[in-house]
Amino acid sequence: xxxxxxxxxxxxxxxxxxxxxxxxxxxxxxxxxxxxxxxxxxxxxxxxxxxxxxxxxxxxxxxxxxxxxxxxxxxxxxxxxxxxxxxxxxxxxxxxxxxxxxxxxxxxxxxxxxxxxxxxxxxxxxxxxxxxxxxxxxxxxxxxxxxxxxxxxxxxxxxxxxxxxxxxxxxxxxxxxxxxxxxxxxxxxxxxxxxxxxxxxxxxxxxxxxxxxxxxxxxxxxxxxxxxxxxxxxxxxxxxxxxxxxxxxxxxxxxxxxxxxxxxxxxxxxxxxxxxxxxxxxxxxxxxxxxxxxxxxxxxxxxxxxxxxxxxxxxxxxxxxxxxxxxxxxxxxxxxxxxxxxxxxxxxxxxxxxxxxxxxxxxxxxxxxxxxxxxxxxxxxxxxxxxxxxxxxxxxxxxxxxxxxxxxxxxxxxxxxxxxxxxxxxxxxxxxxxxxxx
Amino acid sequence: xxxxxxxxxxxxxxxxxxxxxxxxxxxxxxxxxxxxxxxxxxxxxxxxxxxxxxxxxxxxxxxxxxxxxxxxxxxxxxxxxxxxxxxxxxxxxxxxxxxxxxxxxxxxxxxxxxxxxxxxxxxxxxxxxxxxxxxxxxxxxxxxxxxxxxxxxxxxxxxxxxxxxxxxxxxxxxxxxxxxxxxxxxxxxxxxxxxxxxxxxxxxxxxxxxxxxxxxxxxxxxxxxxxxxxxxxxxxxxxxxxxxxxxxxxxxxxxxxxxxxxxxxxxxxxxxxxxxxxxxxxxxxxxxxxxxxxxxxxxxxxxxxxxxxxxxxxxxxxxxxxxxxxxxxxxxxxxxxxxxxxxxxxxxxxxxxxxxxxxxxxxxxxxxxxxxxxxxxxxxxxxxxxxxxxxxxxxxxxxxxxxxxxxxxxxxxxxxxxxxxxxxxxxxxxxxxxxxxxxxxxxxxxxxxxxxxxxxxxxxxxxxxxxxxx
Numbered sequence: 001x002x003x004x005x006x007x008x009x010x011x012x013x014x015x016x017x018x019x020x021x022x023x024x025x026x027x028x029x030x031x032x033x034x035x036x037x038x039x040x041x042x043x044x045x046x047x048x049x050x051x052x053x054x055x056x057x058x059x060x061x062x063x064x065x066x067x068x069x070x071x072x073x074x075x076x077x078x079x080x081x082x083x084x085x086x087x088x089x090x091x092x093x094x095x096x097x098x099x100x101x102x103x104x105x106x107x108x109x110x111x112x113x114x115x116x117x118x119x120x121x122x123x124x125x126x127x128x129x130x131x132x133x134x135x136x137x138x139x140x141x142x143x144x145x146x147x148x149x150x151x152x153x154x155x156x157x158x159x160x161x162x163x164x165x166x167x168x169x170x171x172x173x174x175x176x177x178x179x180x181x182x183x184x185x186x187x188x189x190x191x192x193x194x195x196x197x198x199x200x201x202x203x204x205x206x207x208x209x210x211x212x213x214x215x216x217x218x219x220x221x222x223x224x225x226x227x228x229x230x231x232x233x234x235x236x237x238x239x240x241x242x243x244x245x246x247x248x249x250x251x252x253x254x255x256x257x258x259x260x261x262x263x264x265x266x267x268x269x270x271x272x273x274x275x276x277x278x279x280x281x282x283x284x285x286x287x288x289x290x291x292x293x294x295x296x297x298x299x300x301x302x303x304x305x306x307x308x309x310x311x312x313x314x315x316x317x318x319x320x321x322x323x324x325x326x327x328x329x330x331x332x333x334x335x336x337x338x339x340x341x342x343x344x345x346x347x348x349x350x351x352x353x354x355x356x357x358x359x360x361x362x363x364x365x366x367x368x369x370x371x372x373x374x375x376x377x378x379x380x381x382x383x384x385x386x387x388x389x390x391x392x393x394x395x396x397x398x399x400x401x402x403x404x405x406x407x408x409x410x411x412x413x414x415x416x417x418x419x420x421x422x423x424x425x426x427x428x429x430x431x432x433x434x435x436x437x438x
Numbered sequence: 439x440x441x442x443x444x445x446x447x448x449x450x451x452x453x454x455x456x457x458x459x460x461x462x463x464x465x466x467x468x469x470x471x472x473x474x475x476x477x478x479x480x481x482x483x484x485x486x487x488x489x490x491x492x493x494x495x496x497x498x499x500x501x502x503x504x505x506x507x508x509x510x511x512x513x514x515x516x517x518x519x520x521x522x523x524x525x526x527x528x529x530x531x532x533x534x535x536x537x538x539x540x541x542x543x544x545x546x547x548x549x550x551x552x553x554x555x556x557x558x559x560x561x562x563x564x565x566x567x568x569x570x571x572x573x574x575x576x577x578x579x580x581x582x583x584x585x586x587x588x589x590x591x592x593x594x595x596x597x598x599x600x601x602x603x604x605x606x607x608x609x610x611x612x613x614x615x616x617x618x619x620x621x622x623x624x625x626x627x628x629x630x631x632x633x634x635x636x637x638x639x640x641x642x643x644x645x646x647x648x649x650x651x652x653x654x655x656x657x658x659x660x661x662x663x664x665x666x667x668x669x670x671x672x673x674x675x676x677x678x679x680x681x682x683x684x685x686x687x688x689x690x691x692x693x694x695x696x697x698x699x700x701x702x703x704x705x706x707x708x709x710x711x712x713x714x715x716x717x718x719x720x721x722x723x724x725x726x727x728x729x730x731x732x733x734x735x736x737x738x739x740x741x742x743x744x745x746x747x748x749x750x751x752x753x754x755x756x757x758x759x760x761x762x763x764x765x766x767x768x769x770x771x772x773x774x775x776x777x778x779x780x781x782x783x784x785x786x787x788x789x790x791x792x793x794x795x796x797x798x799x800x801x802x803x804x805x806x807x808x809x810x811x812x813x814x815x816x817x818x819x820x821x822x823x824x825x826x827x828x829x830x831x832x833x834x835x836x837x838x839x840x841x842x843x844x845x846x847x848x849x850x851x852x853x854x855x856x857x858x859x860x861x862x863x864x865x866x867x868x869x870x871x872x873x874x875x876x877x878x879x880x881x882x883x884x885x886x887x888x889x890x891x892x893x894x895x896x897x898x899x900x901x902x903x904x905x906x907x908x
Contacts (some may be wrong), residue, residue: 073513192825367830380830399904436671
């Protein structure tokens, strides 16, 4: 059973009391508990079961403008006493930093909305096994599929965040995640692909047949890929890849990167960084949203942010520390984005595919090729060659490269947005990227 | 060495009994106990940005029957907690009829000492070094706009209790020291990163003001990149420098030779044992036994002593890297490659220090032989698709080669290749094998473990460079 709020609150209050008693001027503590159960299947047989049950504690202690932190998984009071004392002693010898402080009291979340992010349903392992059997039966139907691995994870968490200014709040969350990775083989190649479904509520996850079929189809269509020549082309990013552009954007507008001067988007507020058809929103209160939250990791209330309006950058993601450095108020984004998305574009998916007589459609990228200081981007890619809106053949062992500053201005979006992940994009096309192959 | 039972209501004898009873009819399994302390001290933007300490204690209990693994962990070492884990394992493995293999090889060698690096250097003196790094770099050149430096230290005690009560222990120190510098000149910004580390005390790595050479190297890489031109796009010859660029070997070859992917036949290498997978002259080993190296281990996380495993000898595929489970199912022996990030994770076959051994050519000969290509000196991270064999890595310092001469530096670009065929494209192997400076972390199935790499300079005849210049 997941620990209840009273247990976590009592621990948090205990930690704050100890910290105050030994001399900390301020303190902030997080106590969390999570339980997860996973069942893995391989080729229609049970492969692994995994149960985890973990408590976590972390505390920041302040002495004026000095700050230090400690974390542990051992919540016995005698251990907490020792660690908080150690944290306090470390704080004493840590140099002052004028920007260290608890968040402004008037920004703290007061009322919690019910975001429907906790489903109390428990699905026992036998039922998980039943789901995975059905899934793998479909996924392995085609003879070209030589291996399937699937998994079902149920996770419940609860936490309390409390600080010495009187903030004390937390809530439960749940997630149910199922996935399938398939391997297909023909005389020319062996390929792997996947599909997954992750939801707050058990009833919302994809049905096993649909998920298994998608994993299988997506893998088989990658067989016998070709390598294409090097040229400038329009690149279409499948939704599951397109959201990566938003993640790079989110990192580049984090107040820490801005304050340190290590982002290519520094000093770009109120400047046109995308074409004027682009709007980007971060909305923390989507019902059942995978990124939904009432407050950030400091307790600051999170509200909807219009980050980009008609292509113009309007906001950074600001936390308390970097906000003070930049003379900006925290907007409740310590820890980053919530539910981040591009608004829909005007064209349909088919129209986007037909925009150019020749383009490539990317379903997977590999490598860590985003440089957020310079904006340079270069990653390995696999996908398909598309001519006149039709998928011609699979391609691999190519790279796609450009610079975010140019790429952002050349983004075109389809109107097929949905909320499968915490960060979501419609299908995306970027014109004029360099494709390197043969 | 931690005593896991002195502050618990769980006596060692009770634990041994629960383990033996739970694993009675299983093929394998163990109780893994871990006590780890870690610290991170970061200087950033002219200030000590954070000083964190973490203490983590827990156990992972594993039961294996045929190919099925049941695993349960908890961070509470108590009688109740171990019993409920035992019940959880038994509920997964409803009807088991295996034979537990009590044999496990022994070792009395140790590849690092029992020190606790965190306690061996005072926080004050660590802060002092970080401040010196900041002052040194900012005074060095007006173009220095940002400096980040950090110490990471870890002290981990592990104990493995097998069915029958056999206990195997290890104490593992690990440190890392990193410097990152950002320069700005004529409106361009570039960063350079360098780090050192291994399984000794901080001061072993910081002797003779060695922090200065780490600063110099980070600064040098950033300066080179300030003058970089767009990288070329397309297939060409690539010369790799010695040392850290061996992450190419790690990604292209190493992962594909891990036992689990080959047992499942999902690796592009699974049917190539005994066959020629590399040019003659290419020998690759995975070695857990080098003193004090980041990827070295006295025993792996199943208790098996590590070894030097020959993966490819003179171009021929000789061995996969194995943990106990995959070794048993493939009728071979564990190579001491069973590793886990911590007690929260199951064991997987993993790399330790992966090295391509020296040949007899010089880097000079390689550069002179190239009409058009690139010379890659340092890399960021890499990644591989085990099944298709395609792998990438990102250059952080590279130059163009024109008519046998090193030309301008080029911007960071991704290189992409095909694992099973790339080593056949190796046409020269240098005589200058070098170990990396001790900074690698390998990710697999969500678990990060410290690893090392090494290689001499090599010439690859054909690889795709992912630049922007056609």
